[in-house]
Amino acid sequence: MNYEHTKSETMDGKWPIRNLKLRHSRVLMYFSMVAAIGSLSAADAPNKIPRLRALIAMPPLRRLHAAYQLSGDGGFDRVAELYNLFLERMADPGVRSQLLGLDYAARKDSALFRELRDNSGELATELARFYETRRQQWNPKFFEYMVL
Numbered sequence: 161m162n163y164e165h166t167k168s169e170t171m172d173g174k175w176p177i178r179n180l181k182l183r184h185s186r187v188l189m190y191f192s193m194v195a196a197i198g199s200l201s202a203a204d205a206p207n208k209i210p211r212l213r214a215l216i217a218m219p220p221l222r223r224l225h226a227a228y229q230l231s232g233d234g235g236f237d238r239v240a241e242l243y244n245l246f247l248e249r250m251a252d253p254g255v256r257s258q259l260l261g262l263d264y265a266a267r268k269d270s271a272l273f274r275e276l277r278d279n280s281g282e283l284a285t286e287l288a289r290f291y292e293t294r295r296q297q298w299n300p301k302f303f304e305y306m307v308l
Contacts, residue, residue, distance in 0.1 A: 173260045173261035173262070174260065175262075175264060176259040176260070176262040176267065176270075176273055177250075177256065177259050177260065180246070180250070180259070180273075180276050180277070180280065181250075183276075183277065183280030183283075183284075184242075184243060184246040184276075184279075184280050184283060185220075185246075187280070187283065187284065187287070188220055188221065188224065188239075188243060188283070188287075189220040191224065191287050191291075192220040192221070192223040192224040192227065193216075193220075193223070194291070194306070195223075195224055195227035195228075195231075195287075195290065195291070196212065196215040196216070196223050196224075196226070196227050197212065197302070198227070198231075198291070198294055198298045198302050199215075199226075199227040199230040199231050199294075199298070200212055200215070200230070201298045201299035201301070201302035202297065202298055202299045215227070221240075221243065224236070224239065225240075228290065231290070231294055231297060231298075232297075233290055233293070235286060235289065235290055238282075238286050239283065239286055239287070242279055242280075242282055242283040242286065243283065245279055246276060246279060246280070246283075249272075249275075249276060255272060258270070258272050259272065259273060
């Protein structure tokens with residue numbers, strides 16, 4: 161519902177930047193919690209809570225890095241590369257000015273918006289790969305609870 165509202169309400173011109181933040185920072189923030197919980201799903205019960213508290217206290221990117229390490233997955237460098245590209249672009253005032261005011265209907269005509277949208281797609285693909293390859297490692301109940 162929020163998406164439907166914000167894509168049509170582009171009068172303030174902030175829709176493109178909000179959308180790209182959602183696709184990068186928010187996805188990373190939420191997924192880092194899923195990854196942290198999953199990474200500890202097969203741990204011994206007495207150790208889970210203190211370890212989870214330590215992960216929760218971390219910033220999202222660090223938390224995700226820890227989850228990759230706990231899972232023995234070397235793919236975090238790809239996450240860092242994709243997220244760094246997003247941060248570099250958003251830190252550039254010229255990029256922000258190109259995105260600010262971009263009409264929703266014209267978003268596909270913007271090479272810059274497409275680049276960052278595609279970047280977020282690659283980020284999502286890497287996070288999905290990480291998640292799916294944990295099926296033999298994390299507790300099967302974790303995946304069941306994710307559905308329920």
